[in-house]
Amino acid sequence: MNDIENYLQKHEERFIRDLCEYVRFPSVSAQPHHRKDLTACAEWLLGRCQKIGLEATLCQTAGNPVVLARTPRKKSIRRPHFLLYGHYDVQPPEPFDLWKSPPFEPTVKGRSLFGRGASDNKGQHLAHLNAIEAYLKTGTELPCDITFVIEGEEEVGSTHLAHFLQQHRAALRCEAVVISDTSLLGPKYPALTYALRGICAVEIKLHGPSRDLHSGLFGGSLDNPAMALCQVLAQLRDKNGRVTVPGFYDDVKPLLPSERKELARQPFSERAYQRFLGVPKLFGEKGFIPIEQRSARPTLEINGLTSGYQGEGSKTIIPAWASAKLTMRLVPNQTPNRTRKLVLQHLRKICPPTVRMELHAGHGGEPYFVSPDSEHAQAALRALRKAFGAEPVLMREGGSIPIVNDFKKILKADTLLLGLALPDDNAHSPNEKFDLDMFARGMRMSAHLWQELAAATK
Amino acid sequence: MNDIENYLQKHEERFIRDLCEYVRFPSVSAQPHHRKDLTACAEWLLGRCQKIGLEATLCQTAGNPVVLARTPRKKSIRRPHFLLYGHYDVQPPEPFDLWKSPPFEPTVKGRSLFGRGASDNKGQHLAHLNAIEAYLKTGTELPCDITFVIEGEEEVGSTHLAHFLQQHRAALRCEAVVISDTSLLGPKYPALTYALRGICAVEIKLHGPSRDLHSGLFGGSLDNPAMALCQVLAQLRDKNGRVTVPGFYDDVKPLLPSERKELARQPFSERAYQRFLGVPKLFGEKGFIPIEQRSARPTLEINGLTSGYQGEGSKTIIPAWASAKLTMRLVPNQTPNRTRKLVLQHLRKICPPTVRMELHAGHGGEPYFVSPDSEHAQAALRALRKAFGAEPVLMREGGSIPIVNDFKKILKADTLLLGLALPDDNAHSPNEKFDLDMFARGMRMSAHLWQELAAATK
Numbered sequence: 001m002n003d004i005e006n007y008l009q010k011h012e013e014r015f016i017r018d019l020c021e022y023v024r025f026p027s028v029s030a031q032p033h034h035r036k037d038l039t040a041c042a043e044w045l046l047g048r049c050q051k052i053g054l055e056a057t058l059c060q061t062a063g064n065p066v067v068l069a070r071t072p073r074k075k076s077i078r079r080p081h082f083l084l085y086g087h088y089d090v091q092p093p094e095p096f097d098l099w100k101s102p103p104f105e106p107t108v109k110g111r112s113l114f115g116r117g118a119s120d121n122k123g124q125h126l127a128h129l130n131a132i133e134a135y136l137k138t139g140t141e142l143p144c145d146i147t148f149v150i151e152g153e154e155e156v157g158s159t160h161l162a163h164f165l166q167q168h169r170a171a172l173r174c175e176a177v178v179i180s181d182t183s184l185l186g187p188k189y190p191a192l193t194y195a196l197r198g199i200c201a202v203e204i205k206l207h208g209p210s211r212d213l214h215s216g217l218f219g220g221s222l223d224n225p226a227m228a229l230c231q232v233l234a235q236l237r238d239k240n241g242r243v244t245v246p247g248f249y250d251d252v253k254p255l256l257p258s259e260r261k262e263l264a265r266q267p268f269s270e271r272a273y274q275r276f277l278g279v280p281k282l283f284g285e286k287g288f289i290p291i292e293q294r295s296a297r298p299t300l301e302i303n304g305l306t307s308g309y310q311g312e313g314s315k316t317i318i319p320a321w322a323s324a325k326l327t328m329r330l331v332p333n334q335t336p337n338r339t340r341k342l343v344l345q346h347l348r349k350i351c352p353p354t355v356r357m358e359l360h361a362g363h364g365g366e367p368y369f370v371s372p373d374s375e376h377a378q379a380a381l382r383a384l385r386k387a388f389g390a391e392p393v394l395m396r397e398g399g400s401i402p403i404v405n406d407f408k409k410i411l412k413a414d415t416l417l418l419g420l421a422l423p424d425d426n427a428h429s430p431n432e433k434f435d436l437d438m439f440a441r442g443m444r445m446s447a448h449l450w451q452e453l454a455a456a457t458k
Numbered sequence: 459m460n461d462i463e464n465y466l467q468k469h470e471e472r473f474i475r476d477l478c479e480y481v482r483f484p485s486v487s488a489q490p491h492h493r494k495d496l497t498a499c500a501e502w503l504l505g506r507c508q509k510i511g512l513e514a515t516l517c518q519t520a521g522n523p524v525v526l527a528r529t530p531r532k533k534s535i536r537r538p539h540f541l542l543y544g545h546y547d548v549q550p551p552e553p554f555d556l557w558k559s560p561p562f563e564p565t566v567k568g569r570s571l572f573g574r575g576a577s578d579n580k581g582q583h584l585a586h587l588n589a590i591e592a593y594l595k596t597g598t599e600l601p602c603d604i605t606f607v608i609e610g611e612e613e614v615g616s617t618h619l620a621h622f623l624q625q626h627r628a629a630l631r632c633e634a635v636v637i638s639d640t641s642l643l644g645p646k647y648p649a650l651t652y653a654l655r656g657i658c659a660v661e662i663k664l665h666g667p668s669r670d671l672h673s674g675l676f677g678g679s680l681d682n683p684a685m686a687l688c689q690v691l692a693q694l695r696d697k698n699g700r701v702t703v704p705g706f707y708d709d710v711k712p713l714l715p716s717e718r719k720e721l722a723r724q725p726f727s728e729r730a731y732q733r734f735l736g737v738p739k740l741f742g743e744k745g746f747i748p749i750e751q752r753s754a755r756p757t758l759e760i761n762g763l764t765s766g767y768q769g770e771g772s773k774t775i776i777p778a779w780a781s782a783k784l785t786m787r788l789v790p791n792q793t794p795n796r797t798r799k800l801v802l803q804h805l806r807k808i809c810p811p812t813v814r815m816e817l818h819a820g821h822g823g824e825p826y827f828v829s830p831d832s833e834h835a836q837a838a839l840r841a842l843r844k845a846f847g848a849e850p851v852l853m854r855e856g857g858s859i860p861i862v863n864d865f866k867k868i869l870k871a872d873t874l875l876l877g878l879a880l881p882d883d884n885a886h887s888p889n890e891k892f893d894l895d896m897f898a899r900g901m902r903m904s905a906h907l908w909q910e911l912a913a914a915t916k
């Protein structure tokens with residue numbers, strides 16, 4: 001490990017230059033005119049992989065290519081195999097005028113490297129690549145086989161990744177997947193994210209009269225679909241912040257006292273959080289702290305409301321219809337299908353007979369959970385401890401990362417989420433940055449990780 | 459009266475030709491490029507008035523001119539004076555493709571004259587003008603002085619009429635105002651509309667987080683403004699269709715049993731009405747029939763709802779804000795100011811502390827009521843009875859006609875609403891028509907009306 005440590009230290013400046021080169025590619029997957037930049041970016045990454053001694057190929061898909069790179073295999077030894085997933089595509093940089101330095105001209109200020117994609121996700125998987133470089137260049141034997149899967153469509157829904165995994169299923173069979181694409185809480189709070197919420201979407205439209213009606217001539221003698229919608233939706237959540245759909249919480253795996261204790265350990269100021277959100281007062285399910293409410297408890301949210309006249313001034317109508325978009329965030333062991341069914345059933349039940357209800361089921365994604373007590377999770381925690389010199393935090397994240405379920409379904413492998421982004425890294429926002437200390441820590445964490453993971457594999 | 463009856467009969471064909479000429483002007487006040495057509499239309503009307511022997515002038519205003527025409531005064535006799543109000547401007551004809559004949563090429567089919575403005579309002583005030591022509595051309599002495607005030611901005615809110623009335627207040631002082639711009643219920647159901655609802659508008663906006671937030675990362679730990687809005691609005695109306703704002707009904711003058719009996723006498727099929735509205739089931743304040751609900755009871759309606767994402771598919775956000783447009787319809791003796799105050803007070807009271815409420819008071823208009831027992835109303839009913847050979851219906855209308863309050867305030871005169879439009883005349887819609895039988899009946903009603911009104915004036 002000393003050799004590796006020395007190597008990483010010695011090449012620190014060059015690693016930063018490399019990252020700058022990488023960030024310079026405007027690999028924006030959402031914008032078709034950047035198609036060539038994506039290919040160029042993938043080719044640059046391919047070159048990097050080959051240069052450090054990985055067997056790397058560019059795999060064409062129906063969309064952007066996937067960079068597939070593996071550590072040289074030793075025929076004589078059967079070693080455990082791990083996958084490292086990342087993505088070289090980035091979010092659109094707009095609005096440009098809010099950037100303090102151009103998004104694709106990487107700029108180092110102090111210990112921050114500014115640029116679109118610096119932390120999401122180029123810097124994070126490059127840290128892993130640098131660790132492997134240190135192994136290979138110092139002639140240190142790797143305790144396991146590692147395959148990098150770096151795709152170019154994460155920011156547009158990983159459209160072709162599941163198909164890619166199916167195609168390469170045999171070669172990708174592995175003990176576990178590692179992803180550094182989440183957050184830690186601060187330099188002294190490295191984190192393992194062991195749970196994500198799932199999601200399911202529903203659209204509701206209430207039809208009243210066959211056309212907008214004059215509210216003077218007709219108002220009072222028929223139901224108003226906008227009012228009916230408000231009265232239906234208002235019944236879905238109570239004063240204690242509980243979703244009132246019968247059966248909604250039936251499948252929710254309760255938080256263990258030990259887990260709640262762990263979550264409560266996270267540094268968190270309600271006052272600062274309230275100010276950050278910009279709300280006059282926090283609100284959530286009674287009996288849970290905000291950290292639990294936003295990550296470990298299911299929700300039902302209205303994402304949009306539409307009815308009648310929305311322009312300036314007033315238009316005295318009874319709208320012909322009113323609609324709402326809803327999403328539910330799910331926690332283990334809820335499923336999108338069952339939750340959607342419960343919500344649709346309940347909506348049908350409480351809809352008044354004075355309007356006609358139209359319901360549409362939207363997309364869904366399973367919640368994700370990997371026990372922090374598993375051998376691999378414990379191994380990851382040890383690597384974090386060694387690299388950061390601090391006790392790692394066990395985190396749940398409230399969002400969804402659909403690919404982890406693809407890894408589970410297709411490769412039967414659990415995913416370890418070991419994020420290197422700081423909460424203020426501005427992912428998806430102007431002035432995205434990556435902290436160079438986290439970059440350095442990430443390389444060391446990665447170096448330890450493969451040792452720990454291999455040792456933990458029977 | 460025989461002379462007049464004969465005259466009207468003899469000139470029937472020509473009256474229809476006149477109306478066609480009048481409808482041919484595209485006097486659309488909402489569309490600036492029709493400005494010249496409005497002037498040309500006013501000049502045509504001025505010519506008509508002068509031709510039959512009225513003292514007529516075109517009065518310029520800051521908008522479209524008003525045609526002011528008066529029966530020749532006799533200095534020797536002091537006679538009661540009545541005002542007849544109408545408007546020569548029309549609604550926009552769009553959408554053109556839904557018209558079966560071009561909107562400004564008047565087309566007679568059977569007993570219907572199709573064309574924009576045929577019934578709203580050209581045909582209706584022309585019927586009155588024809589009756590006066592019959593008086594003047596047959597040398598029949600008029601029992602009263604009559605002044606026609608025909609404006610060109612009714613469809614855009616009568617912007618300059620109040621100022622005009624102020625300017626000509628002395629010349630326009632009168633016993634009562636007559637307007638034929640409402641509906642009757644059918645050829646056998648002539649009607650006096652003796653009450654109109656008032657209105658007041660309120661806009662409510664609930665602010666949550668300072669920007670749209672990721673519903674995965676934050677959902678559950680703060681209130682959703684769209685949900686808060688639904689829960690606030692849902693509380694404004696109960697299951698019995700009653701508005702739940704405290705004090706809302708305090709000023710409502712209860713319907714007298716005799717009035718309710720009269721309203722219940724109107725021909726009305728709940729089933730046909732439901733089909734006409736296109737709703738699965740009627741709904742309104744318990745204890746009242748639909749005719750009362752839509753015209754004689756106050757309401758609170760949501761005219762529009764706006765929040766968050768309204769496009770295709772889903773966007774998983776907690777919206778930064780949610781807003782609604784509300785209007786209340788008022789009945790005697792509610793006032794817009796007091797009602798608005800009650801509603802705003804209540805909204806402030808029930809708004810949860812988890813969102814910031816922004817309220818805007820909108821426009822307002824007083825409800826209108828003229829006792830059907832008054833001498834003039836009784837006189838009007840006698841005229842209707844004579845012209846239609848049927849017992850007139852006493853109607854309330856749910857909409858608002860703001861100018862009647864101007865007449866009351868500025869001229870201290872009550873208005874008699876004696877509509878000649880049939881419910882299927884498509885006012886404001888494609889294929890507007892005027893029933894030529896109603897045209898003929900209207901002339902006769904007008905001929906009788908002046909006699910009856912004069913006789914009823916002490």
